[in-house]
Amino acid sequence: MSAATGAATSISADAVSPVLEMKGLSVCYSGLVPAVAGVDFKVNPGEVVGVIGESGSGKSTLAHAVLGLLPKSANVTGERFVLDGHDMLTAGRDDYAALRGPAAAMVFQNPMTAFSPLHTLGRQLTDLLWRDRHQSAAEKRERIIAVLSQVGLPDPASKLDAYPFQFSGGMLQRVAIAAALLMRPSLLIADEPTTALDVTMEAQILHLMRELRKTSGVAILMISHHLGVIAEICDRVAVMYAGRVVEEGTVREIFANPRHPYTRALFACEPALIESGVSRLPVILGEVPRPGGCGCSFAGRCSLVEERCHCDSPPWVGVADRAEPHFSRCHRSAP
Amino acid sequence: MTSTPAMIETDKLSVSVPSGRWLPFGKTPTLDILVEVSIALRVGEIVCMVGESGSGKTTFGRALVGLVKPSAGRIALDGVALPDFTSRSFRRVRSQSALLFQDPVTSFNPRQRIGSIIAEPRHITHAGSTKREDIVGLARKAGLAEQFLSRFPHALSGGQARRAAVARALSVVPRLIIADEPTAGLDVSVQGGVLNLFLDIRDEFRTTFLVITHNLSVARHIADRIVILYLGRVVESGPAEEIFRNPQHPYTKALLDSEPVPDPAHRREEPPVIGEVPSLAARPKGCEFHTRCRFAQDRCRTEAPIKTDVSPDHQVACHFPLAATKAASIPNLRLVSR
């Protein structure tokens, strides 16, 4: 039975060492308030992994923790936290600085604020290459132009002297992706990269990310609240709720067969999945609780709640009889 | 529905704003935000206005109540046209309508408590009770618990703030509610509640709704009619169900196809439309969508299309409307193995 493979192991225990591995990772603010509570998570090389969750689920905190972008009051603890072969639990500020870029780079939600308004794009992109002292300015320029054309920016050479305000949001997001790729990271973290964009631009950016993954082999960690975006480009998805991963599996498997009541409720609320002509749209009543309480964090809003849900933390178990890996954290899915 | 009288209608409503520097001689250059938009909002109808950023959809909502001054055209309320576009004329429209802003928190005075914010329209109109229990009643109607009335706006969550905005709108029982991106920034688990509220209000008061959104899946669930704007022009308008089943304009189709489908088995190979919305300052000649349209032909590049009827209530402005046989794009997925 899958329960044997289950308990606290992650999916696909293969030989390749993962780009990012977290085990029992917690993030607390000011030593008291946990934002992420005991997350096991892994991204393999070249894989596109989605993290889906609503506001307050801790998905952005998770992403920021990888790059060491959390505020000073945040305290990261855990059993294991490895990024590109480096132990991040013992890493200091300088170690993070050295890894930002070569190991992991980030694309933010709002491209308009991701660049300094005072400098040309060429200057800002060149600054990112400060590590490569042996390269001449001309070589760097060529590298930048190559990456910019890779992300589909028309006529990149002429764009180097332009200022950020001369671009539209969609174009700037392409440049932001280029800036992230410029440092040849093993992992690209995209935090809601299409939320601030129009749908037609969103489709183009998602297409671009899929192409980039094919051509450059970069692993992508996609943070989103939008099921459509996750379905569009991810191989695997983790559903986060109140600081915990409550369900994880391949995208096909999770979308076809969601097991956790929260995941199911989330799917039920997705407007694109609801048939037209429904008179009342579904909602999940109640609010996301503070992470880190005892019992199942979804117990307060779950329609299938039982006595044990309030007191015992549900186990992390594999879902039986499925061809593809699928884990869930629910008493009801436990055997 | 056609027989229902129009609550408010616009006839070739245009909005231009001056752009660039004023020069002593010659005309000041202007940007046309809205170009000759003619729409009728019928009593008790929910009309969704859909378009990308820069399509002028927010401007249209604001122009209806005179927050943005129209530069040409006509607005008629219950069949009676406003004599001019001064704020005195708009008082008549404003007294019967309520505006829900995209970010409700910014539409509240940061130094007022929610209770007094909800009572504000009653204080202004001197109509209706402003007693605490009545305000509590209003808030409950909008699904906001009493405890939030003593809070300041910034202490509310996105969903709560939106409900407070609806409560404020309801305090004068408006005949028209203009909602700008009512689900923007809301989690899907909360979105439904706000939209259900709209449907309830419509059913109880026969309120007319203009819902401005970029989210077609939202429009699909609440709209009776859909208006698609591109660069400030209406490119297609018609009954919601027909627009989704049988989009005629390539832009409408592109918008429908761009919405990512939450089904990993239905991944797109190519983005449905490439490029981005042209600048308002450099409108393309002919049909303004031709720069991104995959069906564009020579005629589209030179000659602007005029609106034609597809069916009595369904208009499209395209030289080569899509064949009616093309399948609807957003598949009505049903989750399997529940």
Next chain:
Amino acid sequence: MAAIISNIEAQAPMAKEPGWLGRAGRVMGLVFFTPLGGIGCSLVVAIVLIALFAPAIAPYNPAAISVKERLADPSLAHLLGTDQLGRDLLSRVIMGTRTAMTVALTALSLALVAALPLGLIAGYGPRWLDAVLILVFDSLSSIPMIMLGLAIVALVGPGVSTVIFVIVLYCIPSYARLVRTQTLSLKSRDFIKAEQAMNASTPRILFRHLLPNVIGPLLILACLDISTVITLEAGLSFLGLGVKPQIPSWGNILSDGFAVIRTTPLPVIAGGLPLILATIGFTFFGEAMRDALDPKLSRERH
């Protein structure tokens, strides 16, 4: 009616929203427990207390002349010594505090009362009116302060009310301009648009919605200005344009002391030191207030 309730937003565990007294207390706490704020607070409180109870504290009648004791050195009888007319300097400094505070507070209140509507009208009213008002403000602030004072004194003669009038004229342009800039930026904010869309009358928008939002920064500016105004009053009095010589004021003490500075520096110090302390006190206090009230630093979210 009840059918319309979709679902009530869940009961959040809520932090009780503090009342205005509670919030004021919190702000004062923030002011007091910073190093500069603590110093500022203590000085301000001391100055205000001295001004309030000046007649009770002053050991002598500040106007009592005693020729025998002219320019006496500090002693137990006269802690700060006496001036060239034998008046007790300490008593004069204490009573001068009262003069300074009276002038400063009256002038600033009048300036605030005048500047608020002017600034609101300039910011919210029609553009031509804005242009006219800005022209007036700019002309006023382009006249050097001392020249303005001289001209007005020449017209109406010196006195406390003249000083107040000069200070009011001096303060109005900068206050009104602050109100105007604040109003301009608030005017385009959604909540003002929302009021317009609700058919709110212009006075309602101005006084119920704009005023409470502009008054905070204005009060802080005024607080920082108290020191400037006290200095101004002293300066005008020093030049003989301000408070009449028989009324004790820091400026008069300085002016009198200046005449005998070669004999003894004491009167100048006695008049200058409180001026310096008041300036430091009100500036520190005002800055601490500004930091404490900065919404970016103290946004209370649940």
